[in-house]
Amino acid sequence: MKTIYRLILKTYLGPMFLTFFIVMFIFLMNFLWRYIDEIVGKGLGLDVIAELMMYSSLTFIPMALPLATLLASIMTMGSLGENYELLAMKSAGMSLPRIMKPLIILMVFVSIAGFYAGNNLVPFSTRKMSAMLYDIRKQKQEIEFKDGLFTNDIPDMSVRVGHRDKETGLLTDVLIYNYKNPDKMSTTIAQSGYIRLSPDKKFLLVTLYNGESFEQTRGFRWYEDNELTRKMFDVQNMVLSMSGFDFQRTDANLFADSGMENMDKLQQGIDSLSHEATELQAQAYGPLFSSYIFPYDHTLSVDSLRSVKSDRQPFDVADSIAGLDIDKKMKTWADAAHNARNSRSMFIRDESLAKEKLTQLYRYQFEWHNKLALPVSIMIFFLIGAPLGAIIRRGGLGMPIVVSVAFFVIYYLISIMGKQMAREGTWDAWFGSWVSTFILLPIGLFLIYKATNDSNLFNADWYFIKFRKLRDYVARTYKKIKTRYGLSKKDA
Secondary structure: OOHHHHHHHHHHHHHHHHHHHHHHHHHHHHHHHHHHHHHOOOOOOHHHHHHHHHHHHHHOHHHHHHHHHHHHHHHHHHHHHHOOHHHHHHHOOOOHHHHOHHHHHHHHHHHHHHHHHHHHHHHHHHHHHHHHHHHHHHOOOOOOOOEOOEEOOOOOEEEEEEEEOOOOOOEEEEEEEEOOOOOEEEEEEEEEEEEEEOOOOOEEEEEEEEEEEEEEEEOOOOOOOEEEEEEEEEEEEEEEEOOOOOOOOOOHHHHOOHHHOOHHHHHHHHHHHHHHHHHHHHHHHHHHHHHHHOOOOOOOOHHHHHOOOOOOOOOOHHHHOOOOOHHHHHHHHHHHHHHHHHHHHHHHHHHHHHHHHHHHHHHHHHHHHHHHHHHHHHHHHHHHHHHHHHHHOOOOOOHHHHHHHHHHHHHHHHHHHHHHHHHHOOOOHHHHHHHHHHHHHHHHHHHHHHHHOOOOOOOHHHHHHHHHHHHHHHHHHHHHHHHHHOOOOOOO
C-alpha cells in the first residue's frame, strides 16, 4: 500500500470512529429520555440496564452508520484541504477519484458490515430489547400501602394498615388476611410492624410487634370439623416467597415482527401473505356474486368475471321490469335494496380481513427492500461527504456538523415519507425504500464532478460573477432584438 493511501486511511479512521460513537451516544441518550420513567425505580440491577443499553445501541446502527460516514468524510477531506495536503496531492498529478480510492474500498467493507448488522444484529437486538422493555413494564416496583385501605399486591394476601410513616416506613394498626391455603386461613392483627421486599425482590420480609394471630383449620366438612387457634406475640417475623416483583424474562421470539426478521424470513412472509391476501379477496368476491348479485345464474363464477373476454351481453334492468305492475316493481326494488345492503356489509367485513393482510404484506415488502437500501445509503453519503469536504476545505466539528445534519435531515424526512407511503400501499415498496437514494445519488455525482474540476461551489464571488455575465448577456440579446425589429422603448 502506498504511503499516501495509508495517510488518507489514517486521517479518515479516527473521525469515523469518533463520529460513530458520538452519534450512537446521542441516539442512546434519546432512548433513555424516552424510557427513563419506566426504568427508574424498578430496582433493576446494573447488569439488566447495561444489557438493555447494549441491545438498544445495536438497533441504532442503521441510522448511525450513514450519518457517521457523512460527517467523517466531510471532516477528513475538509481537513486535508484546509492543511493544503489535498492541493499537494493534486499538484503531484493525483485526481480526486484516485485520492478517494482507498476510502471507496473501505466504504465497500463498511457497507457490507452495515448490511450484516441490519439483516442479522438489528432483528435479534430488537426482539431482545422489546422483550426486556415488556418485562420492565410489567414488573412491580414496590408494595404501596394507603392508610385505611386494603392492598392485594401480595399474592394470596390482603393487607390493611391504619397509617404508614413515609420517612421510617413503620406501619401501625396492621391487619393481614392470609388465604394461601384454603384449609388453613389465618388472620393477624398487630399494633405496628414493617413489611418490605428483600433486595432481590424474591421474598417478603414481615416483622410485626404486639399482636395476635387467629388460625382456622377446616376439613372437608368445614361446618362440623373446624378448629380455631389463637396466638399472642410480642415480635413475629415471617419470610414469604414473592412473584411478580423480581425481574422475569420473556421469550424474545414472541415479539417477532416485520422489523425483527432477516431477509430470508421476510421473503417467506411475503410469499405467505401474498397467497393469503389473494385467497381472502377471492372469498370476499365469490359469495358476493353468487349470493347477491347473480343468485340465479349458477354458471357464473369469479374466474369468469375476471376474464377480459366474455360472451355475456349486457342488459337494461329498467327495460326488464318495465312490464311489471306497480306492486311487483316495488317488491323488486325493495329486494334489490335489501340485497345491496347485505352484500355491502358482508363485503366490508371480508374486505377488512384482506386489507389487514395487505397492510402486513406492504410492511414486509418495505422492510425487505429497506435492508438493501441501507448499505447503498452508506456509500451515497460517502460520495456526498468526500467531495463536499474537498470543496468546503474546513475540518473540525463546526461546518461539517452543520452540513451533515442538513443532509441527514433531508434524507430522514424523505425516508419517513417513503416508508409511510409504502406501508399504506400508495407507493410500491421498492420505490418507498429507494426514493431517498434516487434523490441523493444525483447530488453526490454532481458534487464529485464539481470537486474534481475544482469548482468554487460555495464561493459567493463566483456566483456574483456568473450572475453579472448572465445579466450582461440578457441585456445584449435584448439590444440586438430591439435593433433588428426597430422596437421603441414604449413598444418594448
